Amino acid sequence: QGKFTLLRDTRTDGSFLVHHFLSFYLRAGCKVCFVALLQSFSHYNIVAQKLGISLTAAKERGQLVFLEGLKSCLDLLFGEEEEQSGHPSPLQFISESTSNLKALFDFVRTSLTPADSDSWKGPVLLVDDLSVLLSLGAAPVAVLDFIHYCRVVVCSQLKGNIVVLVHSNEDSEDEENELVVNSLCHHSDLILWVEGLATGFCKDVHGQIKIIRRVSLELTAEQDLVQIYQYKIQDKNVTFFARGLSAAVL
């Protein structure tokens, strides 16, 4: 409860973790607010169905609040004035000159604040992915502020969890992105770092995942626990195994 998990990927695509967490929290009965900035709703829906969850049904029940970033952006730019009465678009910062993510934060807060009729277990905020906000013109400080505000509301006040996906590269020249990623790393309770193999592409081992439990944040003078596994993604699940012990080798 009240945990901030950072999903980080380098040289590979870590979105399988997002699909996993989405179906995991929905199955656990939590109320999920999913800020999906990069793909369409049907993409997540089809993968979730393979994992055994129907996102449309979850939306209808009110368990899932889905912000489809692509659609919202189009409505903002091409939509008529009448459609926007009442609720400002969560992605308002794209059309404004101030890179202020307040509208997005308000959206998250209103969707996760429990109404009286709700019977869901803790709220969860899922973001895929944060690096897109930088590409859309948000300043890195604004992004960090947004995450900070979300943590205060979701983790501390509502005792929920946050899961955020960011991209990073080793010799990346994208300093803004590196700034955001490093800062988030320092504040996370759990980091799942997905990396492509350093030796290049392999058919049987798609990458390695480093699980870092930030025990050092609890100020008990312990070091962070780091575990490294390799994984292979299949159609409906992902298999993890110790390094060097993939099924193809044994």
Next chain:
Amino acid sequence: MAAAPAAGGVARGRGVTSFQRKAAAGSRLAAVAGTRPSVRHGQLLLSSGLPSLDCVLGGGVAVGTLLLIEEDKYGLYSNLLYKYFLAEGVVCGHDLFVASAKEHPDNILKELPAPLLDDTHRNELGEEATAVKSEDFQDSMKIAWRYQNLPKMEASPTTSTKFGHYYDVSKTMSPELFQSIKCHSFYLPEELSLQAKMKTCNMNSAYTRLLESIHRIIYQEGFDGSDPQKKQKNILRIGIQSLGSMLWGDDICSSDTPEDVHSLTKFLYVLRGLLRKSLSACIITVPAHLIQNKAIMERVTNLSDTVVGLESFIGSERETNPLYKDYHGLVHVHQIPRLNSLICDVSDTKDLAFRLKRKLFTIEVFLMRRRHVTYAKKVRSLQQLIRAAISTILRHPSVRKPHLEIQRLRDVSDLTRTRGVGPPPPNSRPC
């Protein structure tokens, strides 16, 4: 895979999104011309115009996605890919949207390569292909013999496919083929005089106008499914040339610290939204080698679906390097999208090269062939030795089946030729 009902995300009654599962029951959607469903996830695929590139991309370009080509140094080969994509649209009967800031779209359309549709042309092409193959075979693999059996990543030109066609670069497409095609064009110098109606979002005005134009066409022509009367669904192929170059009013290619770093990425994000909600696909060529700020290219890659980079050998030392003499450049596949699935169809071979033969442009697995004249001489002298050995052995009275032995000796000589082991001593028996 469960026969899941199509989940088009259309709860708002907006119409068909491009990601609707088409694999259910066949009766659902009359196949749109020039597309085929992907085996893995039922996603509709289009041909990129180059069958060897389709192989590399796992079957083709998915409807609703963006194919980004990082231009080679002089833009020659990326321009070819751009034209192939549009030419494929003409042959399949798709609608075209041609956008450029440097060439008038009418001129671009006049220069599209002619498709090879006749059998006569196909045979000619087949001859050329086999001629190349036979000359290759003579100096077939000596050292890298393991690679000999790898597929060359080129579908045979003699098989007739409705998906993916071959084009003759030396001829241009005849105007009759265009008659039934709707071509929309966007030529920046002409558009700049008109007023922009869209809300600006601090984006470069050229990009704003282009987005507005694309959105208008998609909406008016019903590619987003907003017109339910339209029974015959069609695809819109969008081609944008040299996006990000100075001609589009963007200074990311000319300056280290550009004024507006976010215009191009915002454009790509909005374009992604437009593509996802319509039956369209887009090819964009970007002069990536000119963009100084590499952070921009990283963001551009993250916002695109398929990213392919071309590196031509023109002007580099590889042009005269004998190792590369069969090819004109290398192909780098930087990204392939994972659509509606946890995994993607990525090909195993990562070393790809392209070459422009007299008529055909192909992408192949990059194989280094070493041609050593002295080694060939050694092999020939070895073959003579073996033949002499055969004849002495055959003269021996105890030899019973001469033909078989000759056959087997031939295999031995084949073995030594391809494996590069030392010559066997002349007195050894055949194995």
